[in-house]
Amino acid sequence: MGRLVPAVTRAFDILELFLHGDGTLSAPEITRKLQLPRTTTHELLTTLTARAYLATVPDQPGRYRLGVRTYQLGSRYAEQLDLAAEGQAVAREVAETCDETVHVAILEDMDVIYIAKVDSTHAVRMVSAAGRRLPAHCTSVGKMLLAALPEAELDARLAGRELVSMTPNSITDPDALRTALAEIRARGTATEHRESNPDVSCVAAPVRDTSGRVVAALSVSVPVIRWSEEREAELAELAAKGAADLSLRLGHRGAR
Numbered sequence: 001m002g003r004l005v006p007a008v009t010r011a012f013d014i015l016e017l018f019l020h021g022d023g024t025l026s027a028p029e030i031t032r033k034l035q036l037p038r039t040t041t042h043e044l045l046t047t048l049t050a051r052a053y054l055a056t057v058p059d060q061p062g063r064y065r066l067g068v069r070t071y072q073l074g075s076r077y078a079e080q081l082d083l084a085a086e087g088q089a090v091a092r093e094v095a096e097t098c099d100e101t102v103h104v105a106i107l108e109d110m111d112v113i114y115i116a117k118v119d120s121t122h123a124v125r126m127v128s129a130a131g132r133r134l135p136a137h138c139t140s141v142g143k144m145l146l147a148a149l150p151e152a153e154l155d156a157r158l159a160g161r162e163l164v165s166m167t168p169n170s171i172t173d174p175d176a177l178r179t180a181l182a183e184i185r186a187r188g189t190a191t192e193h194r195e196s197n198p199d200v201s202c203v204a205a206p207v208r209d210t211s212g213r214v215v216a217a218l219s220v221s222v223p224v225i226r227w228s229e230e231r232e233a234e235l236a237e238l239a240a241k242g243a244a245d246l247s248l249r250l251g252h253r254g255a256r
Contacts, residue, residue, distance in 0.1 A: 010036065011044050015053060015070065019253070024063045074210065074251065083216060086249045087116035087207075094220065094242035095120065098235060101221040104207070104246070107145035110157055112136045115216070137177050138166045140192035140204035141217035146177075147184040148206055148214035154181070169195045189236045190217070194224060201227045203236045205243035210251030218243040 013034050017025055025033075031041045045064060048054040055067040087104030095102045095118040104116035111133045136142025146154060163172045171177045184190045192202045204219035220235045220242075247254075 007044070010034070010040065011048060011053075014041075014044055014048065015066070018064075018066050024057050024060070024065045026063050030064075083250065084115040087216065087218070087246055088118070090242055090246040090249065091116045091118045091218065093245070094118075094218070094238060098220060098238055100226075100235070102242070103141060103219045103221065104216055105139070105141040105145070105219070106216050107136060107142065108133075110136050110146075110161060112139055112142040112145065112217075114141075134196055135164055135166065135170075137163050138170045138192070138196040139219070140190045140202035141219045143177075143181060143184055143192065144190035144204040144206050144217040144219075145214065147181040147190065154178075166196045167194055167198045169193060169198075171195065189240055191232065191236070193227075199224055201232070203232060203239050205236070205240040206247075207243045207250070208247040208252040208254070210253075212252060212254060215250070216246070218246060 014030055017030060017033060027038075027041055027045055030036070030045070031038050034041075036044075045054060049056065049064070049067070052067040052069040054064045057063040057065050083106070084104075091102040091104055099120055101120045102118045103114050105112040105114045112135075114132050114134075134142065136146050146157075149157070158174050158177075163174065163177065164170070165172050171180060188205070190204045192204075194201060196202075200221050201224055202219045202221040204217045206214045207216040207218055209215045218239055220239050222231065222235065
């Protein structure tokens, strides 16, 4: 491995300072935080500003913020991300932890499409496949994704639509669905008890992209013979962590 270039390392140290706080910093603040010589700080700020990685803050002389070049690089990185591939990798990690079936799904109109799946090694497990489509209101991933929609958009999608039943536990009343979605928003995770499969319960958490928008959901599915309130709590926490890890891979800064 080659030698790290000190000047480049210091430049990146400066850029990474802007990930915290209100996004603006002065030269003295940078000098103090990184314990750099004032001359070095000035030279690095001048270079980063000239290359548009930093910009001066209007009406605040001496303060800097991230420049347009950092946005261009971030956007280019985001374009190269593959949600399905990243989702498969995280789903594998979650499945290795709990040895249950893990899915990642996206929302299309009022259906979910599974884009990643890792099976449990148990003899009794959920049977499904990546690419499968199911009614969103019958699944934990679907309810999680519906709960993330703006109210007006949810109303538009529900207007005039019959909510089909997959099992006797499926929600078929729009008002009952809205109540369930409100509870999901408050809780932060979604559960589904034998609503799409009479022998399976699931718990799901939201996956966010770099803008904070919910773009997918990650779920853990368990046969009812292995389901309990205690297990549900454990898997809800695991699904939330997995969803946060996937969000982080997609560039979401709020993910842990």
